[in-house]
Amino acid sequence: MGRTVLITGASRGIGRAAAELFAAERFNVVINYLHSEGEAQSLAAELSRRGCGAAALRADVADRAQVESMVQSALDTFGAIDVLVNNAGIAQQRLFTDITPAEWDRMMDVHVKGTFHCCQCVLPQMIHRKCGAIVNVSSMWGQAGASCEVHYSTAKAAVIGFTKALAKELGPSGIRVNCVAPGVIDTGMNAGLSQDDRCALIGETPLMRLGTPFDAARAIVFLASESADFITGQVLAPNGGFVI
Ligand code: NAP
Numbered sequence: 079m080g081r082t083v084l085i086t087g088a089s090r091g092i093g094r095a096a097a098e099l100f101a102a103e104r105f106n107v108v109i110n111y112l113h114s115e116g117e118a119q120s121l122a123a124e125l126s127r128r129g130c131g132a133a134a135l136r137a138d139v140a141d142r143a144q145v146e147s148m149v150q151s152a153l154d155t156f157g158a159i160d161v162l163v164n165n166a167g168i169a170q171q172r173l174f175t176d177i178t179p180a181e182w183d184r185m186m187d188v189h190v191k192g193t194f195h196c197c198q199c200v201l202p203q204m205i206h207r208k209c210g211a212i213v214n215v216s217s218m219w220g221q222a223g224a225s226c227e228v229h230y231s232t233a234k235a236a237v238i239g240f241t242k243a244l245a246k247e248l249g250p251s252g253i254r255v256n257c258v259a260p261g262v263i264d265t266g267m268n269a270g271l272s273q274d275d276r277c278a279l280i281g282e283t284p285l286m287r288l289g290t291p292f293d294a295a296r297a298i299v300f301l302a303s304e305s306a307d308f309i310t311g312q313v314l315a316p317n318g319g320f321v322i
Contacts, residue, residue, distance in 0.1 A: 080131065082106040082156040083302070084149070086139050086196060087166030089114035089121065091265030092215065092298075095291035096163055097121060097132075099299045106131030108152045108159070110166065112138050131156060139166045139192030140184070149199040158207065161302045162200045164193040164237075165215040169267050174228045182229050189233035193240060201253070208252040211302045214241050215294075216259040216313065218321040234259070238313055245311030254310040256301040260294040261317025284319030 083100045087093040089111035097107045098121075107125055111118035111134060118134035125132035133155055137148035152159055168188050170181060193214055204210030219227055220234025241257040248255055262268060262279045268288075271279070280287060297316040300306055315321065 079157050080104060080106055081160040082108065082158060083161040083163060084108040084110065084152055084159050084200065085163040085165055086110040089118040091267060092263060092291045092294045093165040094121060095295035096165065096298045099295050101125045101128060101130040106156045109134045110137055110148060112136065139196055140187035142195050145195040145199050153203065158203055159200050160210055162196060162212045163298055164196050166192055167215065169230055171226045173226055177229055185229040185233050190236045193237060204253050205251050210253040212255045213298045213301045214257045216257050218259050218261050218315060218317045221259055222321045242311045249310055256310060257313045258294060258297045259313050259315045261289055261320040263289040263291060263294050265291055282320060287318065289316060289318060
């Protein structure tokens with residue numbers, strides 16, 4: 079039946095680019111989405127036209143019951159999940175003093191609890207088969223911290239700690255856990271940036287451009303691949319040199 083990848087937040091941006099690259103590697107692709115049903119379904123239809131197994135499944139990764147049902151449905155369709163990419167994410171710019179408790183909780187729930195839910199639901203069948211790869215999507219702001227994004231930076235730093243700890247626990251089970259920490263990537267997440275802000279960010283990037291979704295997706299696919307067989311617990315940073 080071939081290998082299967084489940085990518086959270088694959089309707090748009092980095093997750094969508096990763097879905098295309100995994101499909102090109104002949105993976106069956108489970109495209110998780112929350113709101114962008116049209117984009118997710120059309121991507122699944124396009125990948126199916128190219129001869130790949132593909133399914134678009136709606137779930138809020140912050141909700142345990144929805145994640146359980148998504149994973150069960152993926153397993154019913156494809157038999158196993160070989161690679162999990164925890165990519166779903168939200169961003170918000172707020173002065174620290176203006177962040178509400180509800181905004182703080184949502185940021186943690188999507189990034190940290192979402193990664194926890196997806197890993198716990200996918201892992202039993204990986205542990206049973208003693209193989210699998212997990213790639214979590216952090217951010218350079220989880221490494222370096224971003225002003226006016228304390229909740230986002232905190233959540234992304236937690237994803238790095240989560241990755242390192244889980245890698246140690248799962249290594250003996252033959253499962254690798256790694257993390258990417260992209261720089262500024264030109265996706266819908268950054269659509270609100272002014273032209274001045276974009277120029278300033280490009281100016282701070284040694285490679286002098288914003289990243290494309292495929293710049294980040296290639297790092298994800300690499301970490302999931304056999305070429306990364308002896309790599310676990312690591313943070314790979316496709317960031318154009320912004321944070322070194
Ligand atoms: P994006 O274009 O805004 O896409 C976000 C994706 O996440 C969408 O597919 C969205 O699905 C999904 N999503 C959001 N909340 C979800 C939830 N609760 N459950 C399931 N899916 C959910 O963002 P992106 O730039 O590709 O970001 C992808 C990841 O990279 C995020 O974790 C982000 O923090 C991280 N990242 C981004 C950058 C950057 O500069 N863009 C840099 C570093 C790290 P729907 O549209 O269907 O709701």
